[in-house]
Amino acid sequence: MSQLRSLTMEHPLRERLAALLMLALHREGRQADALEHYRRVRSRLAEELGVDPGSLLRRVHQRVLTAELPDESVVVNFPGAAPPRQLPPPVQFVGKERELAALDSATRAGSAAIAVIVGAGGIGKTWLALHWAHRNVRRFPDGHLFVDLRGFDPTEQPMSPEAAVLGFLDALGVSPAAIPAAPDAQAALYRRVLTDKRVLVVLDNARDTDQVLPLLPGPSCTVLVTSRHQLGGLVAAHGAQPVAPDVLTDTEARELLATRLGQDRIAAEPEAVVDLLADCAGFPLPLGIVAARARLFPQLPLSLLAAELNHAASRLNALDTGDRRADFRAALSWSYKALDADAAEVFRLLGVAPGPDIGLSAAAGLMARSMPTTRNLLRRLEQVHLVQQYRPGRYRTHDLIKLYAHDRAVQDHFAEECEAALSRLVDHYVHTAFAAERLLNPRCAPFVLDPPVPGSRPDPPPDRTAALRWFETERLNLLAAQQTAVEREQHGLVWQLAWSLSVFHTRRGHRPDEVVAWRTGVDVTEWRADPVIRNRARRLLDCSCAGRGGRREAVEHLQHALVLVQCSGDPVGQAHTHRALAWAWGRQGDDERALEHSRRALRLFQSLDLPVGQVEALNWVTWLSSRLGAHGQVHAYCHRAPDLHHDHQHREGEATTLEGLGRLAHQTGRYAEARGFYQQALVLCRDLGIIHQEADLLDGIGQAYAAGGRDNQARIAWQHALELYRAQHRLDDVERVRRRLITLTDDPAAHGRAFSARET
Numbered sequence: 001m002s003q004l005r006s007l008t009m010e011h012p013l014r015e016r017l018a019a020l021l022m023l024a025l026h027r028e029g030r031q032a033d034a035l036e037h038y039r040r041v042r043s044r045l046a047e048e049l050g051v052d053p054g055s056l057l058r059r060v061h062q063r064v065l066t067a068e069l070p071d072e073s074v075v076v077n078f079p080g081a082a083p084p085r086q087l088p089p090p091v092q093f094v095g096k097e098r099e100l101a102a103l104d105s106a107t108r109a110g111s112a113a114i115a116v117i118v119g120a121g122g123i124g125k126t127w128l129a130l131h132w133a134h135r136n137v138r139r140f141p142d143g144h145l146f147v148d149l150r151g152f153d154p155t156e157q158p159m160s161p162e163a164a165v166l167g168f169l170d171a172l173g174v175s176p177a178a179i180p181a182a183p184d185a186q187a188a189l190y191r192r193v194l195t196d197k198r199v200l201v202v203l204d205n206a207r208d209t210d211q212v213l214p215l216l217p218g219p220s221c222t223v224l225v226t227s228r229h230q231l232g233g234l235v236a237a238h239g240a241q242p243v244a245p246d247v248l249t250d251t252e253a254r255e256l257l258a259t260r261l262g263q264d265r266i267a268a269e270p271e272a273v274v275d276l277l278a279d280c281a282g283f284p285l286p287l288g289i290v291a292a293r294a295r296l297f298p299q300l301p302l303s304l305l306a307a308e309l310n311h312a313a314s315r316l317n318a319l320d321t322g323d324r325r326a327d328f329r330a331a332l333s334w335s336y337k338a339l340d341a342d343a344a345e346v347f348r349l350l351g352v353a354p355g356p357d358i359g360l361s362a363a364a365g366l367m368a369r370s371m372p373t374t375r376n377l378l379r380r381l382e383q384v385h386l387v388q389q390y391r392p393g394r395y396r397t398h399d400l401i402k403l404y405a406h407d408r409a410v411q412d413h414f415a416e417e418c419e420a421a422l423s424r425l426v427d428h429y430v431h432t433a434f435a436a437e438r439l440l441n442p443r444c445a446p447f448v449l450d451p452p453v454p455g456s457r458p459d460p461p462p463d464r465t466a467a468l469r470w471f472e473t474e475r476l477n478l479l480a481a482q483q484t485a486v487e488r489e490q491h492g493l494v495w496q497l498a499w500s501l502s503v504f505h506t507r508r509g510h511r512p513d514e515v516v517a518w519r520t521g522v523d524v525t526e527w528r529a530d531p532v533i534r535n536r537a538r539r540l541l542d543c544s545c546a547g548r549g550g551r552r553e554a555v556e557h558l559q560h561a562l563v564l565v566q567c568s569g570d571p572v573g574q575a576h577t578h579r580a581l582a583w584a585w586g587r588q589g590d591d592e593r594a595l596e597h598s599r600r601a602l603r604l605f606q607s608l609d610l611p612v613g614q615v616e617a618l619n620w621v622t623w624l625s626s627r628l629g630a631h632g633q634v635h636a637y638c639h640r641a642p643d644l645h646h647d648h649q650h651r652e653g654e655a656t657t658l659e660g661l662g663r664l665a666h667q668t669g670r671y672a673e674a675r676g677f678y679q680q681a682l683v684l685c686r687d688l689g690i691i692h693q694e695a696d697l698l699d700g701i702g703q704a705y706a707a708g709g710r711d712n713q714a715r716i717a718w719q720h721a722l723e724l725y726r727a728q729h730r731l732d733d734v735e736r737v738r739r740r741l742i743t744l745t746d747d748p749a750a751h752g753r754a755f756s757a758r759e760t
Contacts, residue, residue, distance in 0.1 A: 011083065012044060013141035015053060015196065019060045026064050034064045049139055054220055056196035083143030084171040087202065092259050093131040095252030096124070099245045103132045103224075106241035113222040114240040116231050120385040120401060121152070121331035122285030125226040126204050128245050133200055133224065140222065142197035145171060147215075151207025152228055152334035158207045161214035165190050168201075168215070187214045196220050207338075209233035228335050228384045244385075247282025247398065256284065260291035265302070275306035279315060281399040286328050289319050315400075316407055332404045335384045343380040344408075345417070350387065350397055351405025352418045353425060354484045355477030357396035361459035362477070365428035366421050368455030394473075422484060427456040429474070429481040430493050433500035435460035436467035440689075441503045447496060468689040471504040479513060482520055495521035509692040509728030555584045575604035575613055582620050595624040612650065619656040626663045655684040655693065662700055671708040675701055695724035699737060711744055718744075 008017045018041045025034040038061045042053050053061070099117075107113040117125045133144065145168050149159045162183045169179055169186065172193050180186055194217040206212050206227040212234055216223060225231065225240070234240040248256065254277060258266045266273055280286040290309070294302060308318045319328040339347060349366050350358070358366070364374040378395055381387040386405075387397050397405065409418050431452050439461060452458050461467040471478075478501060485493040498521030505514035558581045565573035578601035585594035598620040605613030662677035682697045702717035718737050725733040 011141060012041070013048065013138075013198075014083065015041070015045075015057045015142075015198070019057050022057075022060050022064060031064060031067065035061070038064070054196040054198070083141070083199075084145055084168075084173075085143060086146040086171060087133050087137075087144045087200075088130060088146065090134045091127055091130055092256070093127065094255040094259060095248055096128055096131075096245060099128055099243055100132055100135075102241070102243045103128075104136075106243065107136075107222045107224075114216070114234065114238055115222075115224050116234060116240045116242045117224065117226045117245065118228070118230050118242055118385060119245050120398065121228060121335050122283045122328050122400075123245055123247065123385070124284035125245060127284055128243075129202055129204065129224045129226050133202060136200075140198050140200040142194075142199045143172075144200045144202070146202040146204065148204045149206045149211055151205045151211065152338055153205070158211060161211055162186065164203075164215055169193070183214070190215075191218055194218055194221055198222075200224070202226075206231065209237075228338075230383050230385075232383075248284060248287070249282065250277055253277045253280065253282055253287055256287050257291055260288070261294055265294070269302040272302040272306040275310055276302065279306070279309035283328070283398070283400055285331060286319050286400060289328060315403060328400065329404060329407070332386075332401060335386055336404075336408060338384060339380070339386075343377055345414075346377045347381055347386055347405050348409040348412065348414050349418065349421045350381075350395075351402055351407070351409050352422060354422075354480035355474075356480075357390075357394055358477070359474070360393045360395075361432075361457055362425060362428055362474075363395065365455065365457035366425045368421070368424055368457075371457075422488065424453050424456040426481045426485050426488075426490065426493060427453040428458055429478055430496055430500070431456065431458035432460060432470070433474075433478060433497060436470050437500040437503055439464045439467040440507070447499065449496070450492075464688075468504070468508075471501070472508070475501075475504075475510070475513065479517060482517060486520060497521075507688065507690040507692060509695070509724070509730070512729060555581065555588065558584055571604060571608060572610070575601050575608065575610070575617075578604065579613075579617055579620065582624070586620075586624060591624050591627045595621065595628065598624055615650045615653040619653055619660065622657065622660040623663070626660055626667065651684055651688060652690065655681040655688070655690070658684070659693070659697060659700070662697075662704070666700070666704055666707065671704045674704040678704065691724060692728060695721050695728065695730070695733070698724065699733070702737075702740070706740075706744065715741065715744055 005021065008014075008021050011017055018037065022034040022037055025031075025037065038053075038057070041057070045051050045053060103115050103117075106115040117129055119125050137144070147159065147164045147167060149164065150156050151158050165183070165186050166179070169190055172190075174189070174193060180189065196218070197220055199217065199221045201215065201217055201221055201223045203212055203215055203223065203225045206225050206229070208227075208229055209231050212225055212231065216238065225234070230242065231240065235242055254266070254273065257273065257276070276290055277287075280290060290305060294300065294305060305318070309315050316329045336344065336347065346367055350363075353362075353366055360371060360375060360378075363378060364371050367374055367377070369377070378387060378389070382389055386401060387395050389395050409415070431449060434449055435458065461470045478497060482494055482497040485491075485497065498517040501517050502514065505511070505517065558577060562574065562577045562581065565577055578597045582594045582597035582601060585591075585597065598617055602614060602617035602621055605611075605617050658677045658681035662674045662681065665671075665674035665677060678697050678701045682694060682701070685691075685694045685697060698717050698721035702714045702721060705711075705714035705717060718741050722734060722737045722741070725737060
């Protein structure tokens with residue numbers, strides 16, 4: 001009795017000990033003492049754990065109440081030893097509040113709690129599991145079991161469930177003589193020993209559901225499983241709750257480095273720390289390796305370590321510690337070696353794909369496989385967390401994993417296959433972008449594409465709305481594909497991508513991307529013998545630069561381009577260059593020169609019988625005439641424009657004409673009519689996705705409201721315009737509208753004086 005009392009005092013929350021003490025007191029005729037002990041245990045469980053006694057203790061309590069001598073079989077297999085404490089030591093930990101909260105929810109007391117922590121190698125699954133376990137250690141008074149199942153160890157076989165069960169039985173104090181020979185009987189004994197006990201079971205690095213199932217205890221226990229596989233069977237059949245840790249945020253990663261290196265060392269080299277965080281991409285394992293190297297060599301500047309990591313060719317080598325347990329390349333290799341041949345091939349190809357992510361149809365082109373087959377192969381990579389489907393049909397790979405995939409392609413002598421795959425992928429982007437551009441700008445075809453490369457799987461959007469959405473989704477991938485084409489010296493594809501992107505970039509206000517695309521396009525067209533293509537590329541680049549603020553430089557380049565097209569006998573190029581010069585001079589505020597070039601462009605387009613060019617040139621003449629106050633000419637032009645727009649279904653031109661009519665109405669004091677024209681144009685621009693012009697129209701609507709004394713409506717319109725100007729990085733326009741809002745706020749009565757007819 002005295003030994004039992006001592007054990008009960010040492011472990012006051014162990015219900016099996018409490019049940020044994022109650023039985024002993026009851027046998028001695030001390031029923032009241034037994035019931036009092038039950039009351040104390042129940043109160044302590046409620047206060048410290050927020051739970052009620054388990055079924056075993058409740059059964060013993062009921063038998064004591066009824067004065068029935070309990071059958072000792074209700075307390076079978078009590079080992080008589082201290083509870084197992086197998087958790088590895090605590091680890092330095094930061095962040096992961098979302099994941100910790102998810103584990104709290106998944107393992108709430110009173111339920112059959114199984115949480116599966118899934119993710120890529122090096123993402124911090126075990127790190128998270130151990131931190132949560134140590135943080136919740138008091139919830140499990142009957143012990144903690146831990147086993148590394150070696151599910152993805154490249155040098156050792158995965159641990160069998162039978163071996164893990166035997167290890168657990170030994171930790172639980174079961175005598176070897178009492179362990180049956182049959183594995184099923186051993187598993188049954190393991191579950192019986194844990195009946196009604198509150199034990200935490202941590203199954204680390206599980207390979208699959210079959211390895212886990214024999215190790216699941218009874219419903220009173222909590223189980224944490226970590227795995228690179230999703231373990232869908234465990235989730236579906238046993239209600240396991242999946243928890244997928246994400247990479248650390250920059251703040252969390254910085255905190256981890258500071259915890260391990262000290263705040264002083266971090267503060268001493270802030271730029272190097274920024275580079276280190278970027279190169280480790282939020283993975284806890286690489287961050288830990290970097291911190292370990294820095295601690296081993298305290299005299300080593302962090303900048304030298306950052307420089308080593310900054311080069312893609314040496315980054316994985318810099319994360320090689322020589323210890324496979326703390327080596328990022330080795331950690332990823334465990335997942336890679338578990339792939340079948342087809343999935344491994346797809347993984348290598350993803351390592352060379354340009355851009356931050358990839359869509360399903362593009363991936364099908366990269367792999368030269370059908371869409372269903374591609375989806376299935378990507379799902380296999382998802383299951384081991386080497387790729388993430390972060391939204392339906394869109395896949396991405398973390399930077400370091402992608403770098404490892406490229407590394408595997410090199411090591412596995414996969415260069416020829418990668419070259420063919422890159423050709424297919426770039427061709428997929430070129431042909432799909434061309435088809436999407438035709439939907440946005442169907443009036444003329446600028447060039448003729450070669451037939452698609454076999455297996456490239458072009459995927460033309462079905463309509464204009466889908467085309468805009470596709471361009472927005474693939475924008476960064478298209479720019480990356482263009483750079484890949486440059487590196488592969490596929491010069492025709494380079495300027496074709498720039499051309500196909502031009503309408504989208506202009507409509508959506510992506511001026512910086514437009515400049516980048518056309519600078520790249522011009523660089524390769526300089527090698528072309530075709531002067532028409534070369535001059536067009538140069539003209540479009542100059543217009544893009546003018547749109548970003550390089551107006552004087554753009555005018556000089558365009559004047560030089562005009563001489564070249566005149567010398568080459570290219571009247572179409574002359575007409576377009578005059579129109580571009582009109583735009584560039586207009587951006588500089590020289591409306592008279594701009595109007596002269598617009599008129600020349602109009603005459604050339606008329607002589608060439610190019611109605612689309614006539615419409616666009618006429619819009620410029622109309623707009624510039626209104627700015628110069630030539631209202632009679634504006635009326636004449638505006639009467640001509642609608643017929644041309646209607647005949648050629650030129651909705652962009654219709655929007656521009658309506659904008660010009662709005663300006664004319666504003667300048668002649670018809671503010672309500674001006675708003676009507678602007679609002680009609682705004683509907684067309686929003687339907688066409690022309691965000692650049694949408695901002696200007698909102699600005700005009702604000703001016704019309706302000707001029708009419710309707711300050712609140714003016715403020716709303718200008719605030720919307722300001723948001724669009726900021727999103728498009730149109731800094732001059734941002735400052736102009738910001739000043740208007742300040743003027744409106746500071747002196748509402750002065751707004752009518754603040755906006756001259758010339759400014760509008």
